[in-house]
Amino acid sequence: MPIKLSVERQTNVGRLCKITEWGTFPDAIDIQTPAYLTYTRFGHIPHITWDVAENELSLKQKQIYQLTLASLQTNVGRLCKITEWGTFPDAIDIQTPAYLTYTRFGHIPHITWDVAENELLLKQKQIYQLTLASFFEALETIEKESKNEGVASFCCMPLNSIRHLSLHDPLAKIPEGFNNNKSMAIWSGKAGRRSIEPENFIKILKTCKPHSFTALWDYDTPFNVQKKRHGKSLFRSSEWNIALFEKNHTVFEEPGFLPLAGGISKESRLAFAKYFGPKPYANGFLIDLYHFSHGENIQNKSEFEVDVVADLISDVTLLIQQDVPRLVEGAFDPYQIYCLVKNGCD
Incomplete structure (x- = not known):
């Protein structure tokens, strides 16, 4: 009316x-x-x-x-409710702030699936983080043996579990200097560097069948890089995702989390937010803070200084859609998580 x-x-x-x-x-x-x-x-x-x-x-x-x-914004961050997650078929009720449960090769370290599902008595449905780097070498076998449920069936995960595909294993090696204009580099256990191009990433998604995934981005911007390198990072990330979402006219059933990267450059992070924020296929955002995380094998790490991190991401979250989740991948201690939540991360 x-x-x-x-x-x-x-x-x-x-x-x-x-x-x-x-x-x-x-x-x-x-x-x-x-x-x-x-x-x-x-x-x-x-x-x-x-x-x-x-x-x-x-x-x-x-x-x-x-x-x-x-x-919905409190003094310690925003409170949200997730009722749907990508291609997961059932209705869910997940209150944020929340977390991804880390897995390596589809298993939670030191916990069996029987214990995870029946003994932990968690109040919320868990979203499990599948780390592509940990099972990259098994993709060919997964494609042959587990056509219906993808990596979940191959790794004997509960088939009613929610699965998010991350490209890096946050606790494994993440060296610098190996991305190029055509592909993003990940590090696969003892096999070493593997390159992912938009075309073969589409095939990987069809093989793994996650319910959501992290999109490609040029993460190689530690604290000591020049402004020109930050510009190249945005250029590569945009080109890869144009090829992934636009040029191939691929309609993904799974939502992709688009990158908000930029290292320690606030100017670069704002540029990422202005570019990726309005995209129609932005169903979620990855705020890239790998170089600030506790991963022991990440090259050229930066100290997690609360004021620095807050300054880098607080304005970024104002430039993006407010009704989609904001994800940070990596290992962080409770106080660091509190800082991230306070500055708009979910």
């Missing part, structure tokens, strides 16, 4: 109007303008109870209360 407004007259200080209907509000109203919205946070007027607002203030006009998305 419309908002019905009639202009009564124009004066030297603006126009005087009368509002008689307001959207789906069922009753007739009489609001003279200029007027204002009464601000609320989480459905409440700060420092005033609803009893006082409705019965004691003696306002002459009906109030219009402003409900904002900021009501």
Whole structure:
């Protein structure tokens, strides 16, 4: 239903109007303008109870209360609810902030699937992180032996588990200097470097059958690189994802998490956000902080300084879609996780 407004007259200080209907509000109203919205946070007027607002203030006009998305933002981050996850067929209820459960070759280290599913008694459905680097050499066998359920069947994972495919193993080797204009490098156990191009990544997704995945990006921007290298990182990442999502006209059933990279350069991170933020296939975002994580085999790591990290990502989260998840991959301690959540990560 419309908002019905009639202009009564124009004066030297603006126009005087009368509002008689307001959207789906069922009753007739009489609001003279200029007027204002009464601000609320989480459905409440700060420092005033609803009893006082409705019965004691003696306002002459009906109030219009402003409900904002900021009501979901708390002093320690935003609170969200995930009800669907990619191609996972069932409805879910996952409250954020949350985490991915790390696996290597489709297994949680030191925990059997029987214990994970039946003994841990977790309150929320888990999202398991499949790390491509840990099973890259088995892709050919997975394709032959597990055509229906992909890597989950091959690794004997519970078939009702939610699976997200990450490219790196955050606890394995991530050296620098091996990406090029055509491909992204990952490091596969003892086999060493393997290159992923957009064309073979599409085949990998069809083989593995995850419910979501991390898209390709040029992560090789440690703290000591020049501005020109940051520009090359954005160029490569954009070209790979154009080839992945646009040139091949591939329609992915699984949502891809697009990269928000840029190393320690705030300018570069904002450039990533401005480029990837509006993309129609942006179903989630990966905030790349690998060089700040606890992975022992990451080359040219940076110290996780709370103020530095907050400055790098806080403005980035304002430039992207607000109704999609923001993911950070890597190993972080509880205080670092608190910092990430406080600055808009889910």
